[in-house]
Amino acid sequence: MLFPFRRKAVCSAKPLRFSPQVTSLEDRCVPATLTEFPLPPGFAGVYTNGITEGPDGNLWFTDPAANKIGRITPAGQVTEFAIPSPDAGPSRGAGSAIIAGPDGNLWFAAAPPTASISRITPDGQVATFGLGDTLGLVNGLTAGPDGNVWFTENVYPFKVEKVGFITPTGQITSYTLSAPPGVRGNIGGITVGPDGNLWFTHDGTLATITPTGTIRDHVADNVVGAALTTGPDGNLWTSGARIDPQTGSAQDFIQRISLTGSVTTFNVGATSHYQGSIVAGPDGNLWFTEPDSNQIGQITPAGQVSLFSAPTNGSMPTGIAVGSNGNIWFTEANSRHIGEVFLTGTPPAPAANTATSLAIDVSSPAVGQTVHLTASVTSTAGTVTGGTVTFFDGTSAIGTVSLDAGGHAVLATAFKTSGGHSLTAVFNGTADFALSRSDALNVTVSRAGTTTKLTASANPAHIGHKLVLTVIVTPAFTGAGAPTGTVTLRDGSTTLGTATLDSSGQAVFTFTPGQVIRNGRTRFTILPKGVHHLTVSYSGDGDFAASDSAPLVLTVV
Numbered sequence: 380m381l382f383p384f385r386r387k388a389v390c391s392a393k394p395l396r397f398s399p400q401v402t403s404l405e406d407r408c409v410p411a412t413l414t415e416f417p418l419p420p421g422f423a424g425v426y427t428n429g430i431t432e433g434p435d436g437n438l439w440f441t442d443p444a445a446n447k448i449g450r451i452t453p454a455g456q457v458t459e460f461a462i463p464s465p466d467a468g469p470s471r472g473a474g475s476a477i478i479a480g481p482d483g484n485l486w487f488a489a490a491p492p493t494a495s496i497s498r499i500t501p502d503g504q505v506a507t508f509g510l511g512d513t514l515g516l517v518n519g520l521t522a523g524p525d526g527n528v529w530f531t532e533n534v535y536p537f538k539v540e541k542v543g544f545i546t547p548t549g550q551i552t553s554y555t556l557s558a559p560p561g562v563r564g565n566i567g568g569i570t571v572g573p574d575g576n577l578w579f580t581h582d583g584t585l586a587t588i589t590p591t592g593t594i595r596d597h598v599a600d601n602v603v604g605a606a607l608t609t610g611p612d613g614n615l616w617t618s619g620a621r622i623d624p625q626t627g628s629a630q631d632f633i634q635r636i637s638l639t640g641s642v643t644t645f646n647v648g649a650t651s652h653y654q655g656s657i658v659a660g661p662d663g664n665l666w667f668t669e670p671d672s673n674q675i676g677q678i679t680p681a682g683q684v685s686l687f688s689a690p691t692n693g694s695m696p697t698g699i700a701v702g703s704n705g706n707i708w709f710t711e712a713n714s715r716h717i718g719e720v721f722l723t724g725t726p727p728a729p730a731a732n733t734a735t736s737l738a739i740d741v742s743s744p745a746v747g748q749t750v751h752l753t754a755s756v757t758s759t760a761g762t763v764t765g766g767t768v769t770f771f772d773g774t775s776a777i778g779t780v781s782l783d784a785g786g787h788a789v790l791a792t793a794f795k796t797s798g799g800h801s802l803t804a805v806f807n808g809t810a811d812f813a814l815s816r817s818d819a820l821n822v823t824v825s826r827a828g829t830t831t832k833l834t835a836s837a838n839p840a841h842i843g844h845k846l847v848l849t850v851i852v853t854p855a856f857t858g859a860g861a862p863t864g865t866v867t868l869r870d871g872s873t874t875l876g877t878a879t880l881d882s883s884g885q886a887v888f889t890f891t892p893g894q895v896i897r898n899g900r901t902r903f904t905i906l907p908k909g910v911h912h913l914t915v916s917y918s919g920d921g922d923f924a925a926s927d928s929a930p931l932v933l934t935v936v
Contacts, residue, residue: 747859
């Protein structure tokens with residue numbers, strides 16, 4: 380489904396600035412305009428999201444909260460692809476682990492615990508490749524100079540770390556490193572250096588590996604952070620936090636590291652406990668994310684830092700990438716937005732604000748009863764036309780409906796479970812009208828009534844011949860599904876048996892009238908000759924009320 384959105388623009392004419400210890404050699408910092416695109420409706424979580432420029436000129440991103448991979452055009456049109464299996468979905472903790480592969484596809488770190496890498500084609504076809512470790516986490520991906528996708532991996536119980544590559548056809552080669560004694564291993568990001576080799580961080584050090592597998596470790600020590608990229612100045616740049624032993628707070632730093640291991644550290648002036656990302660920008664600077672302070676950062680090769688606040692408070696920017704339009708794009712871990720930093724071009728005027736309200740036509744519905752949910756979308760800018768509304772029951776989407784000419788959307792639905800339901804409606808926005816979400820509408824759903832019916836395969840029944848008694852429990856509403864639970868068959872006040880309903884809400888009792896059953900010293904005759912008044916009682920379950928059948932008068936001859 381396509382979701383065209385208009386950006387929400389926030390111009391920061393005076394970004395926060397911090398003066399590092401190193402004297403700047405040049406000043407390429409410029410005021411930035413930050414805009415946001417709402418994603419398709421859903422519920423955000425603090426999940427690290429990655430983003431990269433795709434081979435098609437669009438931006439591709441991970442959406443772990445929805446178990447989807449998304450694509451956004453430079454104009455802001457969003458398409459999301461559902462991942463068929465949770466095990467193949469995007470990892471919730473690898474901020475830079477989606478990249479454009481050399482084969483024209485997108486590659487991303489799949490969700491743990493089984494270490495794996497997934498590939499998605501531009502038309503949404505997904506394949507997943509296991510790395511051979513039962514418990515592991517892919518932390519970084521990069522397109523190698525050899526036509527393969529290179530990765531870093533932590534292996535449980537974090538005594539072993541791996542760096543390796545996967546070919547476009549899924550063949551895997553990996554090289555093992557050992558974590559320092561007594562230390563929980565932590566391998567970080569990976570990137571192609573200006574020398575054509577692969578560079579990666581692990582356990583506070585910088586290492587390199589050639590495409591043929593020769594590793595040179597400890598090129599630099601005291602390295603901060605896991606995010607890693609190659610800068611426009613021919614150096615490597617990292618971003619991350621270091622704990623201040625005196626205050627216990629996590630201070631964020633950017634490091635410039637030469638290929639010979641010379642390290643220069645710049646204090647960002649912010650704190651963070653979540654991993655951000657860093658990328659070389661088209662303006663000759665480095666751009667990075669600061670999740671905790673809700674900012675996008677820019678640092679010149681000389682070390683001058685500027686910080687720009689994201690438009691949505693508390694959105695936690697994480698992944699960052701350069702788009703084909705020459706602007707910086709970023710993901711937000713705590714809100715359903717993709718952000719853009721304008722370095723070129725002019726953002727369009729923001730969409731008009733809207734308000735969405737939600738109503739239901741049955742105040743106290745039962746399970747399976749058809750109800751109509753009506754969303755009304757209004758705006759001070761005029762009648763809201765076009766666009767769609769998605770309805771939610773809790774965090775689950777239950778339907779999407781187009782707005783009519785009056786700004787209303789009506790969804791006919793039925794509740795499958797009894798109890799409390801929290802309903803919301805989300806207007807997905809258009810080029811002219813902004814996204815909005817209704818307040819929660821709390822509805823209590825009662826159990827559905829039922830009707831229990833008992834039939835006999837023969838009446839009169841004959842002594843010595845098989846008799847089948849069939850019980851059917853039918854809910855009051857066709858949308859309720861099938862009742863579950865047990866039914867009890869009685870002959871007058873005598874219980875003949877109990878059975879469990881099958882998936883269609885039925886149960887079967889089979890007897891031979893006149894059969895004598897012994898239980899210890901007690902003898903009991905099943906349905907002897909005569910007239911019997913048979914009834915069935917349905918026990919009910921959490922969603923369906925109990926009921927009793929009408930008596931079945933059975934004659935046995």
